[in-house]
Amino acid sequence: MKLIRMLGRSIRDAIKSVIRNFSLSLASISCITITLIIVSVALIASFNVQNFTEAIEKDMTIVVFLDNDAKEEDVKTIEKAIKAIPNVEKYTYQTKQEVKEKMQEESEVFNAVLDNWEEQDSPLKDTFQVKVKEVTAIRNTAEKIEKIDKVSIVRYGEGMVDKMVTAFSSIQKLTYGIVIALIIVTVFLIINTIKLTISARKREIGIMRLVGASNLTIKIPFIIEGMILGIFGSIIPVIVTTYGYLAFYKHFDGYLYSKLVQLIKPEPFIYQASLIVIGIGILVGMIGSASAVRRYLKI
Amino acid sequence: MDLIRLRNVDKKYKNGVTAIYDLNLAIEKGSFVFVIGSSGSGKSTLIKMLYREEKPTKGQVIVGGLDVAKLKNKKVYKLRRKLGIVFQDYRLLPKLTVYENVAFALECIGEKKDTIRTKVLKALEDVGLKNKVHEYPGNLSGGEQQRVAIARAIVNDPKLLLCDEPTGNLDPEKSMEIMKVLESINKSRGTTIIMATHDKEIVNKMKKQVITLKDGHLVKFKQKGTYVE
Numbered sequence: 001m002k003l004i005r006m007l008g009r010s011i012r013d014a015i016k017s018v019i020r021n022f023s024l025s026l027a028s029i030s031c032i033t034i035t036l037i038i039v040s041v042a043l044i045a046s047f048n049v050q051n052f053t054e055a056i057e058k059d060m061t062i063v064v065f066l067d068n069d070a071k072e073e074d075v076k077t078i079e080k081a082i083k084a085i086p087n088v089e090k091y092t093y094q095t096k097q098e099v100k101e102k103m104q105e106e107s108e109v110f111n112a113v114l115d116n117w118e119e120q121d122s123p124l125k126d127t128f129q130v131k132v133k134e135v136t137a138i139r140n141t142a143e144k145i146e147k148i149d150k151v152s153i154v155r156y157g158e159g160m161v162d163k164m165v166t167a168f169s170s171i172q173k174l175t176y177g178i179v180i181a182l183i184i185v186t187v188f189l190i191i192n193t194i195k196l197t198i199s200a201r202k203r204e205i206g207i208m209r210l211v212g213a214s215n216l217t218i219k220i221p222f223i224i225e226g227m228i229l230g231i232f233g234s235i236i237p238v239i240v241t242t243y244g245y246l247a248f249y250k251h252f253d254g255y256l257y258s259k260l261v262q263l264i265k266p267e268p269f270i271y272q273a274s275l276i277v278i279g280i281g282i283l284v285g286m287i288g289s290a291s292a293v294r295r296y297l298k299i
Numbered sequence: 300m301d302l303i304r305l306r307n308v309d310k311k312y313k314n315g316v317t318a319i320y321d322l323n324l325a326i327e328k329g330s331f332v333f334v335i336g337s338s339g340s341g342k343s344t345l346i347k348m349l350y351r352e353e354k355p356t357k358g359q360v361i362v363g364g365l366d367v368a369k370l371k372n373k374k375v376y377k378l379r380r381k382l383g384i385v386f387q388d389y390r391l392l393p394k395l396t397v398y399e400n401v402a403f404a405l406e407c408i409g410e411k412k413d414t415i416r417t418k419v420l421k422a423l424e425d426v427g428l429k430n431k432v433h434e435y436p437g438n439l440s441g442g443e444q445q446r447v448a449i450a451r452a453i454v455n456d457p458k459l460l461l462c463d464e465p466t467g468n469l470d471p472e473k474s475m476e477i478m479k480v481l482e483s484i485n486k487s488r489g490t491t492i493i494m495a496t497h498d499k500e501i502v503n504k505m506k507k508q509v510i511t512l513k514d515g516h517l518v519k520f521k522q523k524g525t526y527v528e
Contacts, residue, residue, distance in 0.1 A: 002409045003409075005409055005411070006409045009406060009409075203390070203392065204392060206390070207390055207392065207403065207404075208403075208407050209375075209376070209379070210350075210379060210384050210390075211379065211380075211403070211404035211407050211408070211451070211455070212376045212377075212378075212379035212380035212381075212404075212407070212408055212455075213376060213407035213408060214373075214376045215372075215373055215376070217407060217408075217409070297372075
């Protein structure tokens with residue numbers, strides 16, 4: 001009962017203080033707003049990068065060409081050997097006949113050319129198509145497959161894949177870095193702006209301490225005030241990200257440059273992103289004000 | 300029974316100044332004590348140690364059974380709830396009315412609204428300000444503001460009331476008004492009062508216990524004393 005009463009009083013005080021110190025509150029709110037806009041852009045970029053890294057990774061295949069003289073038993077032993085590699089997720093087997101048919105389906109030129117080839121002088125080979133669990137280990141897996149008897153060539157788009165994987169992971173690290181750095185900067189800015197509102201209320205805090213208010217009782221209104229500033233500060237960023245991303249998605253029709261680089265569908269992604277942005281705003285406001293008020297509670 | 304007991308207390312500030320030397324003191328419950336001495340004699344330091352604004356460098360300070368020196372920062376509020384403090388500069392909140400200023404002390408510790416109302420009105424009656432409940436401190440005279448501060452200090456029925464030069468900003472007439480208020484609180488509520496002052500006239504008129512400090516040393520502790528340098 002007492003707790004509820006104190007909490008009610010804290011919320012009332014916090015709202016009063018936001019209104020009473022309007023210009024300072026506005027300063028905190030706008031500094032949260034600006035950083036949150038940048039944070040949300042970085043977040044959206046980072047989620048999208050992650051999304052299409054995953055999509056590309058899923059698409060990546062090792063193609064295993066068998067020797068021409070591989071017999072049916074050889075195919076079975078190779079299949080067993082591939083199955084035994086831990087990083088292999090799944091695989092499909094195609095005989096040269098199937099490969100030929102597929103190629104003929106895909107193109108008329110191939111159709112005409114391949115039609116004249118007899119089974120024995122076909123340049124095509126029997127193949128396994130292997131999907132891996134962990135793309136970063138694709139090179140290792142390919143090397144293992146290459147060592148299997150009767151395997152002639154192994155292809156997985158070597159250089160390109162390696163480069164893409166490292167490029168994406170460094171882009172992601174960079175955006176995470178930006179997000180974290182911005183959050184830290186905002187926390188410091190908020191600490192300073194809230195310190196100003198607090199120093200205006202130094203007298204009040206001093207009296208609260210004199211009459212026996214516990215530190216928590218003194219702190220809570222300020223922490224709630226920080227949360228309110230965080231919520232107000234995240235309104236504009238949420239609007240900007242929601243409508244901004246919708247417009248962006250519409251403009252590019254859902255993908256960048258090629259169908260390979262798909263953007264995340266706006267729903268429910270924008271809602272999730274907005275929640276994260278509001279969450280960061282609240283957290284940043286809380287941390288900022290909590291550490292600002294701490295200085296005045298030392299006796 | 301002793302409400303306050305100091306044993307071998309030394310206080311040395313961080314800047315190297317020693318304010319109190321080896322102070323031993325026992326103050327009984329319900330007494331009215333003046334602490335006198337010139338500036339820098341250690342009166343304020345003594346008062347500050349009693350409400351744990353300052354910690355003694357050495358020795359024991361016991362207030363109402365609590366060892367103040369050992370009290371952690373986080374627990375200081377427990378001590379503060381047992382005592383009231385009045386300063387020379389009143390320390391009222393200008394944006395709150397007289398009633399709100401006094402009620403503030405009880406709101407901070409989570410009292411119920413009904414209890415707050417009863418206690419605040421009683422305290423304001425005790426200091427003779429029941430007719431100024433809705434005024435703001437800015438519209439009151441210095442003496443009246445100090446009485447509001449006293450009401451705030453006694454509203455939670457503390458056992459101990461500490462006053463640090465409460466009449467320092469007031470003319471002799473208003474000062475005597477304040478002293479009358481304090482005396483009646485001491486009598487009617489049984490509150491122990493410790494008041495630091497260098498107002499000779501007041502000390503001589505009141506004929507209460509007097510602790511005389513000089514350069515941080517206890518010079519005299521007299522029942523019914525007068526002001527002697």
